[in-house]
Amino acid sequence: MSKYLPVVGMEVHAELLTETKMFCRCSTKFGAPPNTQTCPICLGFPGVLPVTNKKAVEFTIMTALALNCEIASYAHFARKNYFYPDLPKNYQISQYELPLGKNGKLEIEVSGRKKDIRIRRVHLEEDTGRLIHIGDKSYIDFNRSGVPLMEIVTEPDINSPEEAKEFLERLRLLLQYLGVCDGKMEEGSLRCEPNISLYDLETNTWGTKVEIKNLGSIRAVGEALEYEINRQLKILEAGGKIEQETRGWNEEKKETFPMRGKEEAHDYRYFPEPDIPPIVVDERWMAEIRRQIPELPAQKEERFVRGMGLSREEAHILIVSLPLAKLFEEAVSQYTEAKKIANWLISDFQGILNTERKSIEEVPFNAQLLVEMLKLLDEGTISIRIAKEIFPEVVLKGKSPKRIVEERGLLQITDEEAIREIVREVIEEEKDAVEQYLKGKEKAIGFLMGQIMRKTKGKANPSLTSRVLKEELEELKR
Amino acid sequence: MPRLTREEVEHVAYLARLSLTEEEKEMFTEQLNRILEAFAKLQELQTEDVEPLSHVIPLKNVFAEDEGKDWQSLTTEEALANAPEQENNHFVVPRIVED
Numbered sequence A: 001m002s003k004y005l006p007v008v009g010m011e012v013h014a015e016l017l018t019e020t021k022m023f024c025r026c027s028t029k030f031g032a033p034p035n036t037q038t039c040p041i042c043l044g045f046p047g048v049l050p051v052t053n054k055k056a057v058e059f060t061i062m063t064a065l066a067l068n069c070e071i072a073s074y075a076h077f078a079r080k081n082y083f084y085p086d087l088p089k090n091y092q093i094s095q096y097e098l099p100l101g102k103n104g105k106l107e108i109e110v111s112g113r114k115k116d117i118r119i120r121r122v123h124l125e126e127d128t129g130r131l132i133h134i135g136d137k138s139y140i141d142f143n144r145s146g147v148p149l150m151e152i153v154t155e156p157d158i159n160s161p162e163e164a165k166e167f168l169e170r171l172r173l174l175l176q177y178l179g180v181c182d183g184k185m186e187e188g189s190l191r192c193e194p195n196i197s198l199y200d201l202e203t204n205t206w207g208t209k210v211e212i213k214n215l216g217s218i219r220a221v222g223e224a225l226e227y228e229i230n231r232q233l234k235i236l237e238a239g240g241k242i243e244q245e246t247r248g249w250n251e252e253k254k255e256t257f258p259m260r261g262k263e264e265a266h267d268y269r270y271f272p273e274p275d276i277p278p279i280v281v282d283e284r285w286m287a288e289i290r291r292q293i294p295e296l297p298a299q300k301e302e303r304f305v306r307g308m309g310l311s312r313e314e315a316h317i318l319i320v321s322l323p324l325a326k327l328f329e330e331a332v333s334q335y336t337e338a339k340k341i342a343n344w345l346i347s348d349f350q351g352i353l354n355t356e357r358k359s360i361e362e363v364p365f366n367a368q369l370l371v372e373m374l375k376l377l378d379e380g381t382i383s384i385r386i387a388k389e390i391f392p393e394v395v396l397k398g399k400s401p402k403r404i405v406e407e408r409g410l411l412q413i414t415d416e417e418a419i420r421e422i423v424r425e426v427i428e429e430e431k432d433a434v435e436q437y438l439k440g441k442e443k444a445i446g447f448l449m450g451q452i453m454r455k456t457k458g459k460a461n462p463s464l465t466s467r468v469l470k471e472e473l474e475e476l477k478r
Numbered sequence B: 001m002p003r004l005t006r007e008e009v010e011h012v013a014y015l016a017r018l019s020l021t022e023e024e025k026e027m028f029t030e031q032l033n034r035i036l037e038a039f040a041k042l043q044e045l046q047t048e049d050v051e052p053l054s055h056v057i058p059l060k061n062v063f064a065e066d067e068g069k070d071w072q073s074l075t076t077e078e079a080l081a082n083a084p085e086q087e088n089n090h091f092v093v094p095r096i097v098e099d
């Protein structure tokens, strides 16, 4: 690999979280029956007048600001002309020479090394319809046609599949924190098309760019780039030439393949969209949008460490999942021991999600349930063992810990006389262990504790039980 | 002023997915060249200190709020009424990608 350096640029498309489409007020709701969210505007009928969705413009400016971009004081839309049935009017309303944002950057960190990935442009356009190809026909659903779509283009600053994945993770998290995109790559609300070439370090020459499409996850982006680097390397080492082309990703075979059929003439004959007046962004409007930028991941991490006493690792695990960070903050607002909450969320809660292969959104769990359980623990109503035992049910069924404990009779035994009775029973039954203890084998006490816990199904208060057991054994020594 | 060639006319027709007869190619090459000549005349004007103009109506920032409750989308039947072919509530066209 030493002779060549992978050079990757990224084109990311993000569907914006608006209620309505870019130029008409049809709904953007995902998953509706085909062709139920269309109108003459998003079906491209002649004579209609598109009107720009203000929120989509503000979301785009907000994202550009968060990516440290220069914001255009004057921008307009452009028609990108091409013939393909996903676009009923044969042009896409997009932006060309005057994007809303340009010259930004996003910092990434791979194995402890920080690096800026420069952002070339951030612009706003409309999404296309969805095509399904079956047999000798292509089927079109125009529900997605006209959904606000933000395009983010990087400079070719990414040099490995790891950097590419890290960049996408960071960008997706940023978009989720800003509340402008849900970042669901499986549903296509976030799409990514990397282009890759190999730079020859000996002769200082650039390679030929290959674009990759159909990537349904961040993991797939990493795998596809890995594959493509090796493919290009083999061709170059055999003295061959890389063809400039668009390749698709086959998720089953884990390989890229040349995409034919969509003959794209890269001659879009762009011209300013005459039906939509230009966008002028003045200082006041920009300041107003800037004020709407919420706390971003890095700031949140800092606050969790400095303000709440979490370790850097704990804070990081919490912030890389926005729903987890929200759950944590909600619990902290009702219960003061942040560290304890973090522990339960990071190890126990996430452990359960991993085993069940569920996401946070898929379980009926909330902060109140966790706080309720922590209070039961503090009051001594349940032991830590019981807490760990009932937690999966709390998480997966959203059931109140108090109710589970009551229904299953798991209340901790804190009545000293009741415990003493059980201790005496066990001493009676386990004569051998008692004998050994009395001969000086201290470890036998652990066995006796275990027997008591088994008898009480873990409900005996541990410190109380330990004290009573020692008292009773001392009694026998005399 | 370089003349538009017949090949360029064929290329533009291809981009617009128009199939032209030989006579039409001839006719459009001639007509498009006359249009270009008219623009060449305009290009004689001194415009060095003039900002490019994209819109002739002095409007800016015409927006709609992101609010759809009063909006009437079409029914699926209405949307598909002009479809050349339809099936299962989809528009249908000949397959446009190869395997």
Ligand SMILES: [Zn+2]
Pocket: A021, A024, A025, A026, A037, A038, A039, A040, A041, A042, A043, A146
């Ligand atoms: Zn519409």
